[in-house]
Amino acid sequence: MTVPDELAGQRIDNFLLARMKGVPRARIYRILRKGEVRVNKGRVKAEYRLAAGDVVRVPPVRAGEQGEVPVAGDQLRRLLEASVLYDAHGLLVIDKPAGLAVHGGSGVRLGLIEALRQMYPQSPFIELVHRLDRDTSGAIMVARKRSVLQHVQAELRSGRVGKSYLALAAGKWPRGRRVVEAPLRKNTLKSGERMVSVDPEGKPSETQFRVLERFAGATLLSAEPVTGRTHQIRVHAQFAGCPLAGDAKYTADGTNRVFRELGLKRLFLHSASVRCSLPSGEKVEVSAPLPAELQSVLAALRCRN
Missing domain, CATH: 3.30.2350.10 (Pseudouridine synthase)
Structure with missing residues (x-):
């Protein structure tokens, strides 16, 4: 495969993942580690960034390894x-x-x-x-x-991209608690499940919270992550004493049961808007409406109040 101009700068692993449809990620990284992928006849590592005109050679995938390519219905x-x-x-x-x-x-x-x-x-x-x-x-x-x-x-790395979320937290959000700064560490359990915890040895993490509406036993929040760690808003809300409604990882079953009775069938966390600039300097802000199934939970809370 010859790399076109518009893909210059892309990492070789991402280039292969996009083109070797249906091939397991582990298999792609294995052939990279073993030097079976060549760029301009030389071995490369997964982090190698392609240049326009590079010639990429990949080994044939044995029958049965690739499997059926999943197709979007x-x-x-x-x-x-x-x-x-x-x-x-x-x-x-x-x-x-x-x-x-x-x-x-x-x-x-x-x-x-x-x-x-x-x-x-x-x-x-x-x-x-x-x-x-x-x-x-x-x-x-x-x-x-x-x-x-x-x-x-x-722009993301420099903190100039805005991401605003709507989150429903269990309990009464502490008055005056507008920022949570707590280092986060990512762990992988034996089952392969990823869990994140507050840990002094973790990566610095910050989320800004704002109370939008208070209910009996719940608080609707606006959350803006300053950093972008895995599960950051969910773990920071838990750390503040108000885990998110419907969160199967970080919220107690008994708490989630109360919200299920109100019709909540999923995690109440929604990316409400994103703000960024384009290479031309033009500013873009895009909003996503709150899904109907989450709006109905808020309506049930208001009725209960």
């Missing part, structure tokens, strides 16, 4: 087509439904990014700008140009 395609919030200047913003992983792997054969690549076969470049947890709904940015990906991710 008509229902998912229609859902995602209806979920496009913004599509211009090389930036795509999708209102991701809860329950859809952003990419395949760890038991997930088809994620958002794989489905989008099938929906936009004319686009040689489609990459996630950032991630959302599988159970989180709402606005997520996807780059359709390498230059846009590099620019917005640089």
